Amino acid sequence: xxxxxxxxxxxxxxxxxxxxxxxxxxxxxxxxxxxxxxxxxxxxxxxxxxxxxxxxxxxxxxxxxxxxxxxxxxxxxxxxxxxxxxxxxxxxxxxxxxxxxxxxxxxxxxxxxxxxxxxxxxxxxxxxxxxxxxxxxxxxxxxxxxxxxxxxxxxxxxxxxxxxxxxxxxxxxxxxxxxxxxxxxxxxxxxxxxxxxxxxxxxxxxxxxxxxxxxxxxxxxxxxxxxxxxxxxxxxxxxxxxxxxxxxxxxxxxxxxxxxxxxxxxxxxxxxxxxxxxxxxxxxxxxxxxxxxx
Amino acid sequence: xxxxxxxxxxxxxxxxxxxxxxxxxxxxxxxxxxxxxxxxxxxxxxxxxxxxxxxxxxxxxxxxxxxxxxxxxxxxxxxxxxxxxxxxxxxxxxxxxxxxxxxxxxxxxxxxxxxxxxxxxxxxxxxxxxxxxxxxxxxxxxxxxxxxxxxxxxxxxxxxxxxxxxxxxxxxxxxxxxxxxxxxxxxxxxxxxxxxxxxxxxxxxxxxxxxxxxxxxxxxxxxxxxxxxxxxxxxxxxxxxxxxxxxxxxxxxxxxxxxxxxxxxxxxxxxxxxxxxxxxxxxxxxxxxxxxxx
Numbered sequence: 001x002x003x004x005x006x007x008x009x010x011x012x013x014x015x016x017x018x019x020x021x022x023x024x025x026x027x028x029x030x031x032x033x034x035x036x037x038x039x040x041x042x043x044x045x046x047x048x049x050x051x052x053x054x055x056x057x058x059x060x061x062x063x064x065x066x067x068x069x070x071x072x073x074x075x076x077x078x079x080x081x082x083x084x085x086x087x088x089x090x091x092x093x094x095x096x097x098x099x100x101x102x103x104x105x106x107x108x109x110x111x112x113x114x115x116x117x118x119x120x121x122x123x124x125x126x127x128x129x130x131x132x133x134x135x136x137x138x139x140x141x142x143x144x145x146x147x148x149x150x151x152x153x154x155x156x157x158x159x160x161x162x163x164x165x166x167x168x169x170x171x172x173x174x175x176x177x178x179x180x181x182x183x184x185x186x187x188x189x190x191x192x193x194x195x196x197x198x199x200x201x202x203x204x205x206x207x208x209x210x211x212x213x214x215x216x217x218x219x220x221x222x223x224x225x226x227x228x229x230x231x232x233x234x235x236x237x238x239x240x241x242x243x244x245x246x247x248x249x250x251x252x253x254x255x256x257x258x259x260x261x262x263x264x265x266x267x268x269x270x271x272x273x274x275x276x277x278x279x280x281x282x283x284x285x286x287x288x289x290x291x292x293x294x
Numbered sequence: 295x296x297x298x299x300x301x302x303x304x305x306x307x308x309x310x311x312x313x314x315x316x317x318x319x320x321x322x323x324x325x326x327x328x329x330x331x332x333x334x335x336x337x338x339x340x341x342x343x344x345x346x347x348x349x350x351x352x353x354x355x356x357x358x359x360x361x362x363x364x365x366x367x368x369x370x371x372x373x374x375x376x377x378x379x380x381x382x383x384x385x386x387x388x389x390x391x392x393x394x395x396x397x398x399x400x401x402x403x404x405x406x407x408x409x410x411x412x413x414x415x416x417x418x419x420x421x422x423x424x425x426x427x428x429x430x431x432x433x434x435x436x437x438x439x440x441x442x443x444x445x446x447x448x449x450x451x452x453x454x455x456x457x458x459x460x461x462x463x464x465x466x467x468x469x470x471x472x473x474x475x476x477x478x479x480x481x482x483x484x485x486x487x488x489x490x491x492x493x494x495x496x497x498x499x500x501x502x503x504x505x506x507x508x509x510x511x512x513x514x515x516x517x518x519x520x521x522x523x524x525x526x527x528x529x530x531x532x533x534x535x536x537x538x539x540x541x542x543x544x545x546x547x548x549x550x551x552x553x554x555x556x557x558x559x560x561x562x563x564x565x566x567x568x569x570x571x572x573x574x575x576x577x578x579x580x581x582x583x584x585x586x587x588x
Binding site: 121122123140141143176180181183184185187188189190191192193194195196197198199200201202203204205206207208209210211212213215216217218219220221222223224225226227228230231232234235238241242245247248249251252255256259260262264267268269270271272273274275277278279281282286287289290291292293 | 415416417434435437470474475477478479481482483484485486487488489490491492493494495496497498499500501502503504505506507509510511512513514515516517518519520521522524525526528529532535536539541542543545546549550553554556558561562563564565566567568569571572573575576580581583584585586587
């Protein structure tokens with residue numbers, strides 16, 4: 001068995017290391033494909049992949065993981081198609097799903113059934129294969145958003161790859177996926193980037209930052225993420241993210257009204273609800289949360 | 295020498311432990327005063343204070359630290375005044391300063407010179423004397439916001455107490471203090487509380503929180519803070535905080551316009567500026583930041 005990994009960065013590299021650690025695939029060979037020759041060399045030097053190859057090697061692979069930045073996925077899909085055997089299953093690790101599916105339909109046409117979209121909910125601030133970690137996916141969610149054309153068998157193959165990496169695989173609609181991650185990931189990233197940029201551009205920024213403390217450090221940790229990656233995620237999930245921004249602005253307006261009215265009760269209740277919800281979540285106790293279908 | 299500490303919680307208890315550790319005061323006695331008898335008993339059992347006392351003991355103290363929630367400071371000031379010797383210096387640890395100074399002027403009247411306002415920039419999520427830590431202030435800023443009536447000697451005494459705790463003492467105008475902390479602390483807290491509350495109240499909250507990951511965890515850590523304390527801080531620094539909210543909303547509108555226009559360049563530039571600023575700050579390199587007087 002041969003598994004091709006296109007894009008040997010943090011995610012592709014960790015996928016390779018986790019697969020090998022899990023040994024779910026016996027003596028499967030891991031083929032690295034990357035436009036960045038330096039990354040391939042590093043990956044081979046680190047023992048992350050067995051061999052590096054060009055896109056032509058796609059024809060020898062039984063499964064393909066596309067772990068490139070979301071914006072590059074359409075080009076990669078077009079590039080692999082001429083080499084793709086009909087029994088090879090292709091999956092991806094993109095942070096947004098509806099746009100990737102649109103791109104895959106365009107690129108693959110009648111062969112779209114071979115593409116099973118996925119998204120591992122794991123990451124690091126540091127990028128690149130040097131940061132790859134066999135345990136990156138342990139106990140973490142991987143969301144698959146199968147399309148109607150996928151066979152149960154294809155979905156199962158992708159699922160078992162991720163389970164071999166130690167991940168917990170769940171399935172949902174691509175639209176649900178994008179809405180959920182707009183709320184719990186993309187919006188917070190945008191809010192953190194927005195705050196740091198706004199404060200850093202003020203005439204007294206030096207004073208402000210010299211008094212910023214640990215609360216600010218943690219609140220803004222995600223503003224240390226890759227601008228290229230997050231530009232793409234925010235553009236690719238634009239509509240869901242704009243809805244989230246609207247909702248959040250309405251919530252801020254509510255808070256402003258409470259402040260203007262000096263309504264300590266409303267402020268304290270909101271804060272107490274937030275703290276309680278976060279405490280429950282941190283304790284892994286989600287039973288008290290509203291649970292209507294998304 | 296006797297030092298009275300009114301309010302033996304995390305801050306008051308840590309102040310006592312740090313003073314004793316520092317031994318800057320030789321054999322000074324630390325007197326705990328707290329309406330909560332349980333807290334006093336715990337503080338004595340933990341060896342945090344030498345003795346506990348009622349407000350009448352204020353007359354025996356050379357210095358007083360008021361480390362109660364900001365909202366309780368006016369009542370404490372009124373309660374200590376009848377027992378206060380004219381040579382005793384009084385300071386506080388409140389997170390907002392202009393409002394505390396107004397309250398102190400009201401309570402102390404002609405004796406206002408004895409009150410030197412202060413704010414240690416240190417904290418924990420856990421409250422109470424059991425969480426007190428002799429190292430809580432090590433290398434942390436303590437901001438003093440002296441008023442015109444304070445003598446240089448009074449300010450120096452408060453400064454040396456905090457330096458004895460391992461803190462770095464700086465002075466600024468109360469107005470500057472409140473503006474700075476509205477931006478780098480109070481606004482982020484409000485933003486985090488707002489996000490968690492909003493998401494937790496949705497019909498699909500259970501799904502949302504089950505996919506929230508480490509970025510969300512860190513972004514919202516400060517939403518685990520005390521609702522009572524943050525209700526008071528946000529109310530007491532209301533005007534500065536409302537200005538910060540307006541500025542932040544304008545920044546979000548800018549981001550929304552960039553998203554609507556699919557302006558990837560503008561998004562990436564903003565994110566890159568934010569990441570760069572945060573990297574510089576984390577590295578302790580503030581020389582590149584704008585530095586106009588606040």
